[in-house]
Amino acid sequence: MKKIEKLDLRVLGNGTHRFDYELDTEFFGEMQKEIENLDESQRISAAKVKASAVVNITEQFATATYSVEGFVSVPCDRCLAPTEVKVKAQDEETAEGDTLDLGWLIYEQVMLSIPMTHMHQDGDCNPEMMEKLNKLLRDNN
Numbered sequence: 558m559k560k561i562e563k564l565d566l567r568v569l570g571n572g573t574h575r576f577d578y579e580l581d582t583e584f585f586g587e588m589q590k591e592i593e594n595l596d597e598s599q600r601i602s603a604a605k606v607k608a609s610a611v612v613n614i615t616e617q618f619a620t621a622t623y624s625v626e627g628f629v630s631v632p633c634d635r636c637l638a639p640t641e642v643k644v645k646a647q648d649e650e651t652a653e654g655d656t657l658d659l660g661w662l663i664y665e666q667v668m669l670s671i672p673m674t675h676m677h678q679d680g681d682c683n684p685e686m687m688e689k690l691n692k693l694l695r696d697n698n
């Protein structure tokens with residue numbers, strides 16, 4: 558899937574609205590294309606994340622409760638080859654104004670639930686990448 562369109566709360570109208578998405582690699586690629594100076598350690602090279610949101614709109618305000626669960630691949634801290642990490646989180650946001658950018662909320666939720674350090678299990682790093690990195694380190698000393 559590509560983008561999640563911004564929700565127009567006036568068009569949706571009062572009531573409870575449910576949205577379900579299957580976020581794939583393309584979705585994250587599109588989102589990250591728009592980020593200037595993306596931290597390369599956060600670049601997602603593969604993804605399979607289920608996201609759902611319940612948007613509750615009343616006369617006074619609109620809130621979105623959303624959750625994400627699945628896997629994304631980010632560069633390993635040690636060998637830089639993709640490593641898969643589990644993401645699972647839930648949050649709630651109150652809309653300001655007439656639109657709600659559900660795509661960004663969900664994207665940020667996934668990114669926040671990626672552990673600060675992410676690497677392969679000991680011994681599972683990509684041997685070719687390790688070899689190259691070790692060579693670089695040697696050459697620089």
Ligand SMILES: [Zn+2]
Nearest residue numbers: 633636677682
């Ligand atoms: Zn690794």
